[in-house]
Amino acid sequence: MARVELRNIVKAFGATQVLRNVSLDVDDGEFMTLIGASGCGKSTLLRIVAGLEAQGSGSVRIGERMVDHLRPRQRRIAMVFQSYALYPHMTVRENIATPLMIDRTLLAERLPLVGRLSPRRRRIAGEIDQAVRGVAELLQIEPLLDRRPGQLSGGQRQRAALGRAMVREPQVFLMDEPLSNLDASLRVHMRRELADLHRRLGATFIYVTHDQVEAMTMSGRVALMEAGEILQVGTPNEVYHRPANTRVAAFLGSPRINLLEAAVEGAGTLRLGGTALAHAAEAAGQGSVTLGIRPESIALTGDDPAGQGGLSLLVDDLEDLGHEIILHARLETEGAPAALTARLPAAAVAAARAAGRFGNRIRVEVDPASLLIFDRDGLRIPATVAPAAPAAAHPQAAAG
Amino acid sequence: MARVELRNIVKAFGATQVLRNVSLDVDDGEFMTLIGASGCGKSTLLRIVAGLEAQGSGSVRIGERMVDHLRPRQRRIAMVFQSYALYPHMTVRENIATPLMIDRTLLAERLPLVGRLSPRRRRIAGEIDQAVRGVAELLQIEPLLDRRPGQLSGGQRQRAALGRAMVREPQVFLMDEPLSNLDASLRVHMRRELADLHRRLGATFIYVTHDQVEAMTMSGRVALMEAGEILQVGTPNEVYHRPANTRVAAFLGSPRINLLEAAVEGAGTLRLGGTALAHAAEAAGQGSVTLGIRPESIALTGDDPAGQGGLSLLVDDLEDLGHEIILHARLETEGAPAALTARLPAAAVAAARAAGRFGNRIRVEVDPASLLIFDRDGLRIPATVAPAAPAAAHPQAAAG
Amino acid sequence: MSTTAEPSPLALTPVATLSVAGARIANAARLVAVHALLILALVFVLGPIIWMLTTSVKPANEIFQAGIDFMPRNPQPITNYSDAFASVPLLQFMMNGVIVCAGILVVQLLTSIPCAYALAKIRFRGAPVVFALVLLGLCIPIQVPALPLYLAFAQLGLLNTYLGLMLPFFLSVFAIFLFRQFFRSFPDEIIQAARVDGMSEFEIVWRVVVPSAWPAIAAFSVFSVTAHWNDLYWPLIVVSKDALATPPLGVAFFFDAETGSDFGSMMAAATLVSAPLIIAFLVAQRQFIQGITMTGLK
Amino acid sequence: MALAADRREAPAPAAPSGIARQERVEAASGYLFALPAALLMLAIILGPSAVVIAMSFTNYELGAIDWGWIGLGNYGEMLSDRTFWRSMRNTFVYVLIVVPSSVLLGLAIAIMVQSRIRARRFYEVAFFLPVTTTLVAMAIVWSFVLHSRIGPVNAFLQLLGFEAVGFFTDPDTVLFSLALIGIWQLVGFNMILFIAGLSSIPRDLYDAAAVDGADGWLDRFLRVTWPMLGPTTMFVVVTTCITAFKVFDTVVVLTDGGPLGASEVLLHSIYLEGFQYFRIGYASALTVAFLVFILVFSLVQAWVIDRNVHYR
Amino acid sequence: ADVEIEVYHAWPSHKRFHEPIAAEFMEANPGITVTFRTPGPTYDDAHQAVLRGALTGELPDVFHSGYHLLRQLSTTLAARSQIIALDDLMAAEGQEWIEANYAPNVLNLGTVDGVFYGMPFNASTPIVYYNMDLVTAAGGSADALPEDWDSLIALGAKIAASADDVDGMAYDVHAWPDDWLWQALMYQEGGSLMNADETEVAFGNDIGLRGLELARRIVTEGGMPMLDFKESRQQFCAGKLGIIFSSTAGVRRFTECSGDNFALKTHTFPVVDKENGGVPTGGNAAVILSNDAEKKAAAWKYLKFIAGPRGQEIAVLGSGYMPTNKRAVEAEFLGDHYDNNPNWVTSLNQADRAQKWVGYPGNNGVKIWRTQREIIDAVMRGQIEPQEGLDRMVAETQALLPRN
């Protein structure tokens, strides 16, 4: 009952088109993450769902109900803001109580002095206090209830903001980069806490971030946005391993995926520089394709005699991250040397060094199964990539 | 000649002790990184070197010269700030020229109207312009010289700030988190550019950051600070792989290193939970030690029959980062289950899953060579760790 | 018109209750109501100013017509103005106003900017004391020290001099307060960069801080100039000669109580006297409003 | 006093030779920068104010050769002086009318203006215009606009069927008329300050309030705007108060304290006693009373508001 | 070398004759420059400013003092030797010259306790101005303008009743900047301010009481609105006020402002006691405040000029004041001006009733009037009874007089 359906949402601010025909279905109880570069329209989309911004055209349904004409409070949603947006002059308790207070009392009862005269208000206040306590218990912020936001740490503020969002038991939680103001270690912690909360509440979450790690680790599905459009929707695994196009592939993953021009020969032999790298029947007839090689799909060629299979690289730079080493190298191709980044386990490099196989020029191999193939328009060609016939590789490699 | 030597630097702000007896030698031409958590005193130390802050006691030498009594400009240093600190109302050209202008002209010559009367000024202005151009060329910002900082992107501002620092050809560059205001991809880029610049200039760099990746990738040596003290100084490799103590080990590496209590038996058999994990003669007689296990040193147990060697884990949570998977698990030990985090290559997990070896309970093994052993006080025991005798391991594993 | 750029309690909530069309109508209605209220307030605020302008071009016999004829029937744009110039040395008054205001403003800036900078950015023990004095000074209007100042000025022969007109205002605690607020948000790192670049504190102020403080300077200038251009109290006390009279004194002299006042030329004079300020404000308003907003004045 | 502190500080416990150089340079320039202002402050504000307090205990009259200390004599006379009590009462009434009206009106206009997009600048400038006009000149305008017999406002009132009002000639209304002019000149000023305050309220808070259901303007105002404007309100109220206490120009030009002393205000009394009747001692006592009231008013307000606005 | 003399006078509107006179004087005396201080708003304000200047060393060289304050001014300044007695200078001009130019009662205006300090420059008496349009509309006529208070009040009442937006009359004693109109109320019944030896207030009698009652009646019966000084003048100019009492000095201004709007007519001030009653002579006398010999000589020259026939001609035509110089009415000067302008003659018609406008002894003249005025105002507004008002006036005035 708390599905969220966006249909053909269009939004412009003045002359700038911010959302171009965005449609998205979020299932009941799903954790959907909107991810995209800064300024791509994520917040705007979220605010349209919340009713804080009116769409230019298109419609929003929340739990089978058209909500276009409803005010935020009537949409049964809650929102958590990047800045937490706690009321600085209220205690945490008052902050959390506010949505309920507004929901349950009449305007007159909320007026500064007059309000106290209402007999109903006392009863309601009791109920509300119950609810606030319940939420505080869940979030383990009971000891903080009488502090002001200014007296809280980032993580505590975060939890208070969550409490305010939860207390009305909304069908849908909207979160706009709720973790981006926290420091790294707290972020890791809150990441898991949020995922946990989602599991416990069973509500629908729509979560905005531009942090890949958050998107990858927390969400059921990810919607990747760019310039007001959704490029792909899918599970984190899908978008990472089966990106719809080069833009998605390039956005996810750090270091960035290597995108290299490759020639397609015959029945689908993919040739990079001079080397036949793999074989993909589906690419046959394309002339040339873009190969996507994740840095982690590149491995040092093992103990087989040097000169055997794989690619020969000129090492530019090594960045030692301790547990792994980022290798910046150039592919010795025929034309201009193409840059290539690889992510190598520190242990593997150490081993290779020890074996004298790690000099200025090294040989690496690419796991064909993880190769991504994109056509001229950047769209991925779903392909089962097999290793190239070893025979085919040899003569060319010598030329490289 | 441009060594920097800090001797017993002490500094307090009011009652808070910010630096406690810090000594550090930075070699001529070295890239030294100060890393530590927020508030540990990195910036304060840097500012003391610059002469922007006076130490409580202790002394600073730059290039064999005591500089305690010298003002910043006399110390032949340059500083690059986190916010770049460009003069907002001046063009890039004027920004870069300012240090030279101040250096070479008299105060009278810099006065608004009077200054123009000086004949010397014109000549000097010519020289300065030469110098500014030289720097701009090196940094490839010539086309930006006439813009104001407000009209530049983050990376461009960064380069302008570098230009201003370089133009006086200082002996020492001090940089306070110069990359932290840049977005992720630009940061990666500028990281390499800075390292490159250091190589070309050959000057001494003291670089403050709280980003491990920066520290690990750029520096010749790293000084790790905590609460106003330097915990360890060494090459990135040293501090990562041979941390002086648990604090250093815990600070570097993400996810955090696993620190687990282990019992030492006999001649140095290290026993975790019930499993004999490794053997280290140097630990003999310690009773119990703390084992440091880097998340990446944990690997899924290979194709050998289940129940064979290694540790048995209960899986709590998986965070799929695409290229790798962070595993949160509990070690099935005798007492309270100890938490363990492992970093597994996505491919390995996929393979294990395919082979049906990846359920709620999994078996992993730890590369003994990468094990770190700390004594009761948290100090690392330099040890050559060998695999435990396989025989010893078996019976206990069954008990676990 | 669906949303507003700035938050405000009256910002139109984008989505109202009934339907999209209903919401549009409700928003439009609210918009009209708000503008109606604002325009009503404008009548109160601008009415006298407009009346001054129209009266300044009315012939004498139309002015003392009972009633609410705002517009002149036979406008005579010149007569009252030339009368005004003829009967009092208005240009002289305005010139005096310019000299006095400029003198005051320059010295105020020279004294308050360094002090505000010191309070905002320099660590020295005396800072809290000086700032406490500033806060105290904020609550002491010129009328309090006026008597001793008058006596002292009489002793020093400063009555009926420009210096006498300006001296009591050479220090503006308000300026110190305002600039301090502004400078506090000026990044420390830029100042440190300047120190590393070798600038003296003095140079930092005029080379780095002042050029970035234009909005605050503009805002303060508007306050200062309007206050001193319009001040009546002090000039009334120290000036007794036409040659030194400031604009408000000049206007006050039009009061021709014995035979009733010559309203037409009085309004012409009032217009002329107010005009420079209004024009100056219109020119500086963008900076002024920006300066006020940036300073926050909190 | 800044100097004294400096001298004590200068030879600070200088650690190893010359270590605190930068700090001393900094501190020295701090004192140097504050010095001219501090001296001027002493010379033209604090010193003379102290002299006023001293003179209030004398019977000094301008030009008098023999004068002496009379202790609290002036204050005694003040307390039994009808004119003093009257100016006191009038000043208070004036402040009590002007401050709330101009603050609330300024706030209301600021809120309405701030949410305009295109018209905002126009309104800002238009409402601020009265601040830049010469009050003396505008007082003359007001004197005619509010003429009790032939002024346009009365003509309008009579058109609506009301009695003509003696704005400046009826002792019961004259203070209100002066207050009206005071409000007229202050509203734009307060509006600008409030707009500055409003612009610094984070938009997120309004959004949060909307999601929480506070989407009516009153709820938004009570829950976000008003609490967030606390510091601005404090500043505005205190400055408005001081300005209101200083009412003088309009009284001198328009009513000279009349009719029946109904518009006699403190500053005008001080001016008359000091600069017209030359009774410096007595005028000083009045001035001290004036200063005390301003200080007490400001401090009490600052304290009351301060307790309710500082959240951090 | 050139001598500069600085002149200070009250009433900004007087610039319109002071300046042309000075211009002619300077033309005739090339070695002397005359500069003016910013005029004081009223006689009282100007007087206080000069006293202040005396104490701070900022005195003008020539000052036009209101007659009623001349006594206080000269007493105060003479004690500090800051004012010049003009007797010697007069005597040096010769008796013949004096007689040719000045009547004794005129010179008396500038004389304090037998010493001649002030050269009379302007002289005026209060007269009545009628808006004849309103008078006619109310049934009055130009030939039968009231001569006594009762009929004046009756006419005022009729005018007030004749139209909605019109008021009857204004006798602005409650708003007048000095006590001139109050003295007029006393004098017209033959009363006086002080007793003969100037120790006590003398109006604490029937005359004083009747004066206050009359003032109150003008309000209650005569249709007088309680406006302030400027407002009633503006209202008269606007044609909405039937009768106004004012100085003859305003003839010119009122004539101008009435313009085509309504017909203006002046009439003499009603006097109850035809024998002893009179009207106070308003105006001012010029005093010399500089001890510098050169300036003194130049100032004397200036005084002779402004109080001479040509100076007076300009002053009279610029205002409506009566000339203080006998020769001013000669053909060469004012000539037939009075014949052609009947409204200007009124002041001359009551010249024989002109009495000296006196001031109080001591230093509190200005403050005394502020005090009295407020009580008169309260009486006229009906807030206190005339008797009570009179008692308070007497008591409070007495308290401000010198004690000895």
Ligand SMILES: Nc1ncnc2c1ncn2[C@@H]1O[C@H](COP(=O)(O)OP(=O)(O)OP(=O)(O)O)[C@@H](O)[C@H]1O
């Ligand atoms: N009220 C507004 N008026 C005009 N333009 C706006 C407004 N709000 C947003 N925009 C513009 O719309 C675009 C999308 O903004 P949005 O806030 O949705 O981006 P975002 O994806 O949330 O970015 P970020 O990650 O930086 O928060 C941006 O270019 C922004 O400048």
Ligand SMILES: Nc1ncnc2c1ncn2[C@@H]1O[C@H](COP(=O)(O)OP(=O)(O)OP(=O)(O)O)[C@@H](O)[C@H]1O
């Ligand atoms: N001027 C100052 N006055 C008082 N305390 C200060 C001052 N400057 C720094 N501190 C305190 O000194 C400690 C160290 O500050 P410092 O700026 O050196 O930390 P840091 O290591 O640079 O941290 P970060 O990574 O956040 O920049 C902090 O606790 C800080 O609060």
Ligand SMILES: [Mg+2]
């Ligand atoms: Mg956003």
Ligand SMILES: [Mg+2]
């Ligand atoms: Mg720092």
